[in-house]
Amino acid sequence: MTPAPVADEFLLVFVHGFKGSAEHTFLSYPERLRHILVETYPQGTVTSLVYPTYETRGSLQDAVDGLLSWLTSEVAQRESSHRAHCVVALCGHSMGGLVCMDAALTLRKNTPPGQPMWPHVGGILAYDTPFLGVHPYVFKHQLSTYHGYVDAALKVGAVLAPIGGSLASMLMPARHRETPTSSRLSAASWVGLGTAAATAVGTAAVAALTQKDPMYEAYRWISEHASFVQHLWDERGMQCRLQDVEVPFHCFYTRLPGTPPRTFIVVPPASADYARHFTPLDTQSADEVTAHMHMFSLSTNSSYLPMGTASAALLAEWLPQAGRAPAFHASIPKAEPLD
Template identity: 25%
Template sequence: MKKTLLLCFIHGFKGGDDTFGEFPEHLRALVQNGLPKIRILAVQYPKFETQGDLTKCVSKFREWLQEKIIDLEVENAAPSPTIDPSVRTILVGHSMGGIVAADTALLITSDKMIESSESSEIEPSQHNSLMFPYIQGVLAFDTPYLGISPGVVAHGAEGHYNAASSAFTQLSGLATAIWGTETVADASKDKKKPVAALPAPPVKEAPASGWAKWGKIAAAAGGVVAVAGAGTAAFVNRDKITEGWSWVGSHLEFVGCLMQGENLRKRVTAMMELHENLDVGWANLYTRLGKQAVSKNDGSMVGSVIGNQRTFCNLPKKKVRELWQEAINDAAHDETGAHMAMFYPKDNPGYYDLADAAKKLIIEWTSNDWYESSTGDETTTFSIQHDEL
């Protein structure tokens, strides 16, 4: 029977179809060369809203994946997709996409979700080896399974504060002139605090004489204001003004799992058990800053956090650490930049080493009896996009 390995890519928080760049096809070609007896396909899960309940997002993704796998099983004329599947899947997730991937694997093998599970941990005996779709491995890229490193905030907060403070200051004069009240910027002028790294809702260009002016008035008067991270200024979105803080809350709900320490540890424990008991591959290739990351020592907020392990993710200890591999970026100046540039060679000198490490892991996980039993025509060049599968 002809066998197929599907590499399914899942973007992270506020990501999209461009998150992985040309990486999916590059990795597919590398894996195909290393596993010539089976067909290797690469597909990206279409852009999805990274807001609301994470468990609902995982359920939707599972349904989507099942439909794709069923189509491939029919194409391969598999007699029994659950007992002897012709298709196995590697879930490849970037950032929060790695958590979606892990929760999907755990849902398929235990019919329990991390977020909704009432028990403190998922027992090994609850794993189901007759899974559909069959998950061969979960390959994560810079996924904060144990939360985001404190250095991300410490090294970036000063820049985030300066950008937001400047934007608020521009709005303060307008509000005072109209209402004669103290604005947020005025009240916090002498209170230097880092702002939350929340992405802003999409904004549309508007003529300066229209909504742009009203937007500034509404913002300064205490309307809906979102402060974006990564150096983006504070601004107002016309379509979101009636939604109030529900927009912010909805996105916080999606990433809220990163603030639930017990569930983070539970997920890591469950994935480790899945790896050991069902031989499901699991790894996290995490970014670490290299030559361009020089901590200042001038007493500033940035200089107060010094260390040679500047990573986007918190790192595990003990045996779990063996499954995590560092991916050094010698060009990135900060953790967030390295996190976003993983799949772009011009911004990540370690791109090709990253691709090679991913290839080796997938080949290692898939070099098994299932692979050896593959028969039929060998396929050396085959790639599909998410709208073709």
């Protein structure tokens, strides 16, 4: 393959996840990461961009196409006006990480043999991205949070039954059903729908306070967004995505104390080839969803500072592969792989 031209500008592109936003998801983290790289990449320009808020409804491919269209325009404009070659690092939170990875996979697939990828993606940083699904206990714990609205949730389950035969039973209180005993990965096949249902429970809880009947709002919500998260229960497709990606990537995921530790995402088994691309971030948040949603907050994520330096260390490793080998400071700690 023809090597990519030397990079003159390094673009950090941040993509929010399901129901996130450009204004509120990442807070000041993009600028922090840019600042670290400015100190360690003096030879070139480092720019941090937050991809504009997009609708997390419809198909995931629609979101991927939207990102690629925006990225192509952004890179073309910069390379034309600055007469520089840009290398992009895609940084996605939650489902945004899936959008980033599928965008890179699409670019690689559409690149003619022997030609460099353009726009050139030098690496992917994912933050709490459910590459293998959302952990089943996230749904269980969220149901406990909404225990006061179980009756409304059960009504929602009845309405949503046509799109998932097991949905109604999943919405039942734990004491009325058996606990699944499937493995972490096999559980992922139903976790995606469970996650959507869990959020629907939250929607139902709010609607129960403001409307006479929460069913309509819950049904509207799930019908608009279910197709976007449907990949979370495509177990085979999720594993193939991790095996097929040729661009360097790494996923940082939140981990709460417990036996076993509690995580928002399904973590790959240590035997998987791609397990080394996943690094835990220990946090003391109240629950998995809180840790997931606020991982870019310095005041709530106790691993916020290590997350930034470890992310910068990975980017420092990937930058030479993009065409230039700058003298990075060795003091930035490297992310440790899973045991």
